[in-house]
Amino acid sequence: MTVALMWEARAPEGRGPELLAWARGQVLPQRPLRREIFRAPQDRVLVITWWDAPYDAVLPELPDPEPELISRPVHRWRFEPVAAD
Incomplete structure (x- = not known):
């Protein structure tokens, strides 16, 4: 099974460009x-990583950047595919 992890942050x-370089x-x-x-x-910066793993597997995720590089908390989501065209 494939799992997609999404990580999204917004810089001040x-x-x-600094947040993008960090990511x-x-x-x-x-x-x-x-x-x-x-x-x-x-x-805003978005990172999507794709993994060959069960949906509930423990997978490495991007950490939070230094507080001065973000203007709000980082958002994270986990998705599994259900269909493809």
């Missing part, structure tokens, strides 16, 4: 099947 205004530099203790990194308006 103007600090999005890109994070090394996980295990290598996911795939890792995608996105940026969005309002200095």
Whole structure:
């Protein structure tokens, strides 16, 4: 089964590039099947990691960045696929 972990954070205004660099530099203790990194308006950064694991498996997640790099708590979600086109 494939599991997708999503991690999303918002930087203080103007600090999005720093948060993006921080996210890109994070090394996980295990290598996911795939890792995608996105940026969005309002200095937001989204990281999706894909894992070959059961839905309830304990998987490594990105940590919280330093408090000065985020303007609100990090959001995390776990998804499992149900259909693909």
